[in-house]
Amino acid sequence: MIIEAAQFLTILATGLFFLCFVFSIFFNVNDVNIIKLISRIYSHSFFLFLSSFLIYVWLAINDNFSVLYIAQHSNTNLPVFYKISSIWSAHEGSMFLWIIFLSLWGAIYNFSVHNNEPLKARTVGVISITTVGFLLFLLLTSNPFETILPLPPENGADINPVLQDPLLAIHPPTLYLGYVGFVIAFGQAIAFLIEGNSSINWEKQVRFWSIIAWSFLTLGITLGSWWAYYELGWGGYWFWDPVENVALMPWLAATAFIHSLSASSKSSILRIWTILLSILVFSLSLFGAFIVRSGIIDSVHSFANDPERGLYLLAFIGILVMTSLILFSYRFTILISNKRIVSLSKESFISINNIFFGTLIFSTMLGVMYPLIYEFIYDQKISVGAPFYNAIFVPITLLACLFLLFSIESKWQSKLKFAFLNNPLIISFVFSLFITFLSFKFYSVSRAWTLASLFIGSLIISRYIIVIYAYIFHRKFVNIYSVLAHLGLGLLIISIALNNDFSSERALNIKINETETYKNHEITFNNLQLTEGPNYESVKADFIIENKNGNKFSLNPEKRKYFVRGQITTETAIHASLLKDIYLTIGDQLDDGSWIVNVQFNYFIRWIWFSATLMIISGLFLARSLNRVHS
Amino acid sequence: MTVFLRVFILSVSLMFFYFFYLYIEDDKYYPGASFQTSNMPLFELEDLYSDDVITNSDLEGAHLVNVWASWCITCRIEHGFLVKLSSQGIPIMGLNYKDERIDAINWITKFGNPYKFIIHDLKGELALDMGVTGAPETFLINNGKIIAHYRGEVNEMIWSDVFSPIIKKENLFNDN
Numbered sequence: 001m002i003i004e005a006a007q008f009l010t011i012l013a014t015g016l017f018f019l020c021f022v023f024s025i026f027f028n029v030n031d032v033n034i035i036k037l038i039s040r041i042y043s044h045s046f047f048l049f050l051s052s053f054l055i056y057v058w059l060a061i062n063d064n065f066s067v068l069y070i071a072q073h074s075n076t077n078l079p080v081f082y083k084i085s086s087i088w089s090a091h092e093g094s095m096f097l098w099i100i101f102l103s104l105w106g107a108i109y110n111f112s113v114h115n116n117e118p119l120k121a122r123t124v125g126v127i128s129i130t131t132v133g134f135l136l137f138l139l140l141t142s143n144p145f146e147t148i149l150p151l152p153p154e155n156g157a158d159i160n161p162v163l164q165d166p167l168l169a170i171h172p173p174t175l176y177l178g179y180v181g182f183v184i185a186f187g188q189a190i191a192f193l194i195e196g197n198s199s200i201n202w203e204k205q206v207r208f209w210s211i212i213a214w215s216f217l218t219l220g221i222t223l224g225s226w227w228a229y230y231e232l233g234w235g236g237y238w239f240w241d242p243v244e245n246v247a248l249m250p251w252l253a254a255t256a257f258i259h260s261l262s263a264s265s266k267s268s269i270l271r272i273w274t275i276l277l278s279i280l281v282f283s284l285s286l287f288g289a290f291i292v293r294s295g296i297i298d299s300v301h302s303f304a305n306d307p308e309r310g311l312y313l314l315a316f317i318g319i320l321v322m323t324s325l326i327l328f329s330y331r332f333t334i335l336i337s338n339k340r341i342v343s344l345s346k347e348s349f350i351s352i353n354n355i356f357f358g359t360l361i362f363s364t365m366l367g368v369m370y371p372l373i374y375e376f377i378y379d380q381k382i383s384v385g386a387p388f389y390n391a392i393f394v395p396i397t398l399l400a401c402l403f404l405l406f407s408i409e410s411k412w413q414s415k416l417k418f419a420f421l422n423n424p425l426i427i428s429f430v431f432s433l434f435i436t437f438l439s440f441k442f443y444s445v446s447r448a449w450t451l452a453s454l455f456i457g458s459l460i461i462s463r464y465i466i467v468i469y470a471y472i473f474h475r476k477f478v479n480i481y482s483v484l485a486h487l488g489l490g491l492l493i494i495s496i497a498l499n500n501d502f503s504s505e506r507a508l509n510i511k512i513n514e515t516e517t518y519k520n521h522e523i524t525f526n527n528l529q530l531t532e533g534p535n536y537e538s539v540k541a542d543f544i545i546e547n548k549n550g551n552k553f554s555l556n557p558e559k560r561k562y563f564v565r566g567q568i569t570t571e572t573a574i575h576a577s578l579l580k581d582i583y584l585t586i587g588d589q590l591d592d593g594s595w596i597v598n599v600q601f602n603y604f605i606r607w608i609w610f611s612a613t614l615m616i617i618s619g620l621f622l623a624r625s626l627n628r629v630h631s
Numbered sequence: 632m633t634v635f636l637r638v639f640i641l642s643v644s645l646m647f648f649y650f651f652y653l654y655i656e657d658d659k660y661y662p663g664a665s666f667q668t669s670n671m672p673l674f675e676l677e678d679l680y681s682d683d684v685i686t687n688s689d690l691e692g693a694h695l696v697n698v699w700a701s702w703c704i705t706c707r708i709e710h711g712f713l714v715k716l717s718s719q720g721i722p723i724m725g726l727n728y729k730d731e732r733i734d735a736i737n738w739i740t741k742f743g744n745p746y747k748f749i750i751h752d753l754k755g756e757l758a759l760d761m762g763v764t765g766a767p768e769t770f771l772i773n774n775g776k777i778i779a780h781y782r783g784e785v786n787e788m789i790w791s792d793v794f795s796p797i798i799k800k801e802n803l804f805n806d807n
Contacts, residue, residue, distance in 0.1 A: 068704070071704055072704050072705070148704070148707070153704060276640075290651075294655065296651075296654065296655070308788075310655045311652075311655055314648065314651050314652060314655060317648075318648040318652075321644060321648070322641075322644065322645065322648070325640060325641055325644055326641065328640075329637035329638075329640065329641060332633055332636075332637055333633075336633070369650075372650075372654060373650070376650075376653070376654055
């Protein structure tokens with residue numbers, strides 16, 4: 001009964017969201033009462049929908065296995081935390097969460113924007129119709145409320161053990177918050193196009209929302225990468241997996257978008273870019289959902305599925321994107337600014353930045369699409385791997401960073417006056433050259449790309465440190481959060497390059513009580529234990545590692561076998577220090593009784609997480625500072 | 632210039648969606664389906680209802696092998712369709728996978744038996760050799776050769792899109 005009630009609430013909410021859309025398109029939105037009405041209907045339908053979701057959470061906590069989805073993905077033995085996170089461990093439930101977040105962003109927007117302008121009503125309308133599209137998808141093709149009556153199973157199935165990890169329980173929600181957060185930018189852009197009044201400054205209002213969404217997206221991707229690092233046991237943090245790529249594309253587009261926004265919120269220059277990018281960011285987010293949920297691509301991330309879903313999503317996304325683009329080209333003339341971009345102005349650097357980001361997005365899309373096109377034509381599966389992406393991303397990113405350096409001093413709408421001798425860039429140039437030379441000479445860094453990345457990373461960092469110096473001692477105005485985010489970029493480039501250059505691994509065949517030496521570290525296989533966890537049994541090894549200074553520590557990699565699914569997982573053991581991680585995984589036992597143990601030294605990996613965190617935190621603070629200016 | 636830009640953006644995105652439409656409509660799109668031919672592995676396992684040993688010689692001609700278990704919820708959803716298939720005269724052999732005998736027998740009693748006979752594979756030995764990763768999975772076998780394999784629930788749609796074309800092509804089940 002309660003299940004039907006929850007489903008009914010969702011259906012009701014779908015109807016009301018649709019009503020919102022109808023009102024915002026077919027009624028006179030210059031009328032304040034209509035605007036208030038739309039806003040109120042939206043709040044009510046969001047409330048109904050949220051209640052439905054909360055009931056669902058309650059059903060999951062209480063092991064209501066007459067709900068098919070809960071029976072298939074949860075288990076009585078799971079801790080409450082995982083009972084809740086099991087909701088988003090597969091297709092139907094995660095779609096449910098996705099739509100909740102989508103409408104939540106709309107609800108917060110609706111609640112916190114107090115003006116009664118037509119733009120708001122139209123935006124709420126666009127958000128509503130997007131929500132309706134996904135709700136219909138949920139109800140028609142992937143209903144989470146489906147029941148198995150009259151004989152519910154007693155214990156339920158289980159969630160995939162790889163997913164029984166606190167980090168993974170929060171990785172999808174943060175990522176989804178990022179993806180769907182761009183619905184506000186998209187909604188405002190479409191509302192602006194519908195209104196067709198070029199004097200409305202929609203960009204200014206949208207910055208705050210977009211930067212928050214960008215921070216969530218960055219956080220979601222970082223969490224995923226961190227999880228992959230310690231859980232999958234391969235030691236890497238980025239695999240150019242197709243689904244990572246479909247998360248990377250909206251991130252790249254979003255990054256270009258928030259840069260463009262800062263230009264076009266000051267003058268209407270770059271408006272075409274901004275509108276197009278806002279449509280692109282959201283479309284790429286939806287495209288990601290399509291790729292993951294249609295089962296087109298085999299990946300760690302894909303859900304079990306049927307083609308009907310893919311077709312529905314394709315049709316829905318196609319209609320949404322094509323309508324937006326037709327609207328865009330219909331209103332094209334009002335977007336053209338009568339001001340020209342001054343060469344070497346900040347705007348000019350931002351448009352160059354857009355071109356670089358566009359190239360990266362295009363290349364990533366090519367890498368994702370090429371195997372599909374190839375398979376479609378030749379009926380053979382091929383894959384595009386890291387070498388392709390590295391060959392494209394490394395030079396383009398480094399080149400883009402060079403332009404970033406010059407853009408630091410540039411000003412809005414005026415030409416950069418570049419003084420060659422009396423320029424802070426000279427100091428950072430000398431400094432970076434020195435750093436690069438030192439690492440070449442004393443730390444045996446010799447690969448050209450590593451040196452180039454090191455050089456450019458140091459240039460960015462030192463140049464921005466000079467900016468911070470000027471900010472503190474000469475009261476020179478800068479946007480300090482943007483400075484910190486770019487410092488994060490410099491650090492990220494250096495850490496990725498050094499990680500790539502220094503990291504090494506070796507597989508050892510080692511018996512109990514034997515000692516092997518790898519890179520000045522003595523690795524002793526001390527012990528092996530059979531233990532039993534709450535829903536798995538495991539083999540736990542004990543290793544003592546001693547470095548050349550005589551410091552000892554122990555590492556306990558594990559292999560688990562989960563009861564319900566019989567799945568085997570490896571649990572890595574990591575010893576983290578400032579510069580490197582020592583990373584152990586155990587493999588199979590050989591016939592002579594020795595075990596295969598994989599030892600990895602992963603350098604600067606913590607620095608990668610730190611750089612990403614710096615960007616995320618700067619993003620959140622930047623959004624906060626923007627919000628303060630508004631209110 | 633602006634006209635060109637507009638037409639370019641619109642047509643490129645239209646082509647993009649059209650490609651995915653073609654891709655989805657293409658039938659090789661089912662990720663659970665595989666049509667690699669391989670020999671049915673050799674086995675000797677007990678029948679679910681008796682101690683009789685079933686071997687490869689008991690599998691003749693064209694038939695399906697359906698991997699199922701009483702703990703598998705998707706199998707229960709799939710079951711109705713299998714009953715229907717068997718009533719249409721398609722021979723289905725059951726491969727009971729990692730399941731206690733008594734649970735499996737109770738399950739069949741409760742939901743009906745579409746199988747000619749059921750192989751009891753308690754340790755999942757045969758299933759391992761056949762490349763089973765979970766339940767349900769369904770194999771199409773012709774004279775000791777596996778010619779189609781589907782991971783996941785077989786239903787009306789999967790039957791007509793994945794199995795029917797190869798059945799027609801190989802001209803199977805005609806005498807029924």
